Amino acid sequence: MNKQQNHQPMLEVKDLRVSFDVREGEVQAVRGVDFHVNSGEVLGIVGESGCGKTVTAQTLMRLIPSPPSRIKSGSIRFLGEEILHKSEKEMQQLRGSKMGMIFQDPMTSLNPTLTVGRQITENLMKHLKMNTAQAKTRAIEMLKLVGIPGAETRINQYPHEFSGGMRQRVMIAIALACNPALLIADEPTTALDVTIQAQILEVLKELRGRLNTSIILITHNLGIVAGLCDRVVVMYGGQIVETGTVREIFSHPKHPYTEGLLKSLPRLDTSKSEPLIPIHGTPPDLVHPPAGCAFAPRCGYAMRICQRLDPALIDCGGTQAARCWLNHSKAQEAKA
Template identity: 75%
Template sequence: MKSDNKLRNSSKGQNAQPLLEVEDLHVSFDVRGGEVQAVRGVNMVINKGEVVGIVGESGCGKSVTAQTLMRLIPSPPSRVKKGSIRFAGEDVLKKSEKEMQQLRGGRMGMIFQDPMTSLNPTMTVGRQITENLIRHRNMSMKEAHKRGVEMLNLVGIPLAETRMKQYPHEFSGGMRQRVMIAIALACDPELLIADEPTTALDVTIQAQILEVMKELRSRLNTSIMLITHDLGIVADVCDKVIVMYAGQVAETGTVHEIFTNPKHPYTQGLLESIPRLDDDKSQPLVPIPGTPPDLIKPPTGCAFAARCKYTMDICTRVDPGLFECSSTQSARCWLNHEMAKEVHA
């Protein structure tokens, strides 16, 4: 059965309450060479207390989708051509900038990919944490300062009281990333969008940060959108996975479904390219051949057809849309059509 409606909720039961609902989202950038169609018809639902992993190659639209949810991409050159974004039942795209400022940092928090360009170099890290708390939680300066010290300790920054008085350039790359995480978590947001939150951190601190996220989800029922290239983190933390390719959702499903029974050749390729500890080390990794398509001129039909070993004639002519593979899993691939022949890798 074919479905291009909103992606189904994860298997948290019929009582799952949607916090974020994205429907048919299209985002483009107007550049000198034409229109870059960065996001093309993305649908997703994140329930309260749910952790959803967004994976895919660089340039597939993960970060553009996330920043559009918080209305952080300048317009122009970007523009939302079509679609809707609802947060807790409210239409995000219809909110004024003043209303969005109240939403960002308070009910919605974001950990950015590059902390050096996200932190203000002219302000101490302490002030950057406390101003959020004063604005969104109506704390006094003393209360906000105390909370800021607690957050720096929470993300593993030693001598937190002293560090509150220092500037971003006085921190290492990994330490700046931890400051960004502290700012995003300080107000206990309902939705945390984490864009590659552990990229600049060593494995020990990565584990600590992931534990902080798990605790936040457990204690406050916080929903988390986790954008990452690390499928190991996805397997450890997430309930549901959305695989993106060329600005579209290629596949979605529970963590168990995606890792044990992927239905899209691109998802299969991502899993095959992961090194495994239980395999013979002499076995080479299996890369996905080719490169992603040019989104100024997206291909007709399936965007992955040029790189897929199962490509059929219809793949190059007609976009397959999302086929429902189960009540919680969908894949954008003609191999999931009821008339398609079974294939073996």
């Protein structure tokens, strides 16, 4: 695990708030998110659909359309520079060169009318000022790096000529072609079978070790997080409800939602007859977010204060923190 606690993080996000204006009103998709990523670190962002994971990631890249989105407040500092105030032209220089992104569906993210080689070399020629021959050589190297056989031939093929797993590898090659400092992987194994998932994760793990690339891995799969990440951010209702190292989160979850996620997973070390425990209820309406804890209506530990006041992230020791009144020093008094 790469620790840089005494140094400035590569990426630092503070009080990020993002809303969408829709017919029903204002959807508060991201509500005061704070986290950081250190150099060479893999940070996992987990949570169920609609919790704000993808909106957060796309905001980091400044890819959310405006309108209907609005970045209401916050700060995103990348390599020491504030990027929320950068122009679109300045962001285009960052994307692909210092920040790369792997999207959920490579078939819709790749251009079907261009060869995969062309889609890799475009970035190289734009950001690294390579000529055509240099860019092609580099593109072949990248395809080999992500494990695509016959790269010299396949560079001239189109996305539809690749399988789902191979298309995802092409997306990784495009994202890493210019050696970005930060790679954002948004559900990189969605819709892939478990064998291909394992191969993609091995590629990411190897590239992290070889290139020291920082990675933000967005997923709902806690098994993937356990195998790849150093630290975890758990999101619910547009907020971070728990954060800590993988060991802390998996060994001693401090938020009932995190506990519920872990209990809903099948385990190999328990009896086959032991049922999985689902999280009952539905996520909060972010057009009208609750006054108190967003998880309170679904929480078996909810107290009176949970309905009225939204807790801040409370230090739980080590690097772990959770947005839950149960961790407050006066929790027993509040229960009474």
